[in-house]
Amino acid sequence: ASTVLTGIKPTGTPHLGNFVGAIKPALALAGTASNALYFVADFHALNAIHDAQKLQSLVHEVAATWLALGLDPEKVIFYRQSDVPEIFELSWILSCFTAKGLMNRAHAYKAAVAKNMESRAGASGAAGVEDSDDLDAGINMGLYGYPVLMAADILLFKTNVVPVGKDQVQHIEIARDIAQRFNAIYGPTLVLPEARISAETAVIPGLDGRKMSKSYDNTIALFLPPEKLRKTIFKYKTDSSPPSEPKDPNTSPLFHLYREFATPEEAEALRGRYQSGIGWGEAKEAVFDVLNRALEEPRRRYADLMANPARVDALLLEGAQRARALASPTLHEVRRAVGAR
Numbered sequence: 001a002s003t004v005l006t007g008i009k010p011t012g013t014p015h016l017g018n019f020v021g022a023i024k025p026a027l028a029l030a031g032t033a034s035n036a037l038y039f040v041a042d043f044h045a046l047n048a049i050h051d052a053q054k055l056q057s058l059v060h061e062v063a064a065t066w067l068a069l070g071l072d073p074e075k076v077i078f079y080r081q082s083d084v085p086e087i088f089e090l091s092w093i094l095s096c097f098t099a100k101g102l103m104n105r106a107h108a109y110k111a112a113v114a115k116n117m118e119s120r121a122g123a124s125g126a127a128g129v130e131d132s133d134d135l136d137a138g139i140n141m142g143l144y145g146y147p148v149l150m151a152a153d154i155l156l157f158k159t160n161v162v163p164v165g166k167d168q169v170q171h172i173e174i175a176r177d178i179a180q181r182f183n184a185i186y187g188p189t190l191v192l193p194e195a196r197i198s199a200e201t202a203v204i205p206g207l208d209g210r211k212m213s214k215s216y217d218n219t220i221a222l223f224l225p226p227e228k229l230r231k232t233i234f235k236y237k238t239d240s241s242p243p244s245e246p247k248d249p250n251t252s253p254l255f256h257l258y259r260e261f262a263t264p265e266e267a268e269a270l271r272g273r274y275q276s277g278i279g280w281g282e283a284k285e286a287v288f289d290v291l292n293r294a295l296e297e298p299r300r301r302y303a304d305l306m307a308n309p310a311r312v313d314a315l316l317l318e319g320a321q322r323a324r325a326l327a328s329p330t331l332h333e334v335r336r337a338v339g340a341r
């Protein structure tokens, strides 16, 4: 018996990196797990999005994306994080077992500090003196404590496996650390989760070659109309080698994307084209063809779901009730362990 869980933060329109890195593997795993819990991490997004309407519409976009791509709410417990208050109670308890130093080393926090450091160096012409207040400018406690909330998401359901992209691995290691610390004091209570990352899709590159990310503005949104999708794929940065020159499919992000959506026979055929020499235009056209084929149906379903937010909301609420029923015994176990009622 195993429990699989993963979440997506509604801070922007879901993109190809989310689909290939997390949604696709998660949906494949759902069939084999005894419990699958997938959710929209809206209170994680709250550290960045301070506009109620925007947050709500992003929640709908992310939820509709999961459903359009094939999530079956009969088989998967599908919910909005903020509908499950047990998570936030556990988050507080866990924060009392989390070393502050551990949070200082979290990637997102370090990146925010580094950005402040950079802009200060730029302003004064030199790296300035130590001034922690200044370096924490614009950073709220929600960003700082983000990994604790994520640990609560995971540990509350005694999760075994967390399918994610590589950028989330540190967070899952932090969740393990926190669980270990808790168990060392109170005895075996929390289950240590494992990240599940598939080698090929650990990091889907964006249009500029860096990790595809909302914060780099290099994403391919999933449900663009076909012509727009094609135009966006053609923006992928490629080198200036001529079409006749052989190309290595194994190091080409375009080939990796192609293989993700092609049949094995199609992938082999295109591999041959790369090796004998392919123009980047042809390589991009090929990616568009398979991607558009895979997204045609989901695109239609997505439009339907977005036209019916009340239905999506009702589904999420139903899922939250099931999630709460599962969460309640663990939370009680934890409460009793620490000495609460």
Ligand code: TYM
Pocket: 005, 006, 007, 008, 009, 010, 017, 018, 019, 020, 021, 022, 023, 041, 044, 149, 150, 153, 154, 162, 163, 164, 165, 166, 167, 168, 171, 201, 202, 203, 204, 205, 206, 211, 212, 213
């Ligand atoms: P988020 O919303 O940034 O991303 C959602 C999922 O998509 C994956 N991903 C990628 N995978 C491969 N290549 C890429 N370019 C790429 N970009 C994004 C991410 O790795 C992630 O799996 N903190 C999480 C949300 C979260 C969560 C959780 C996840 C909250 N609680 C509990 C798992 C378990 C986040 O911000 O993901």
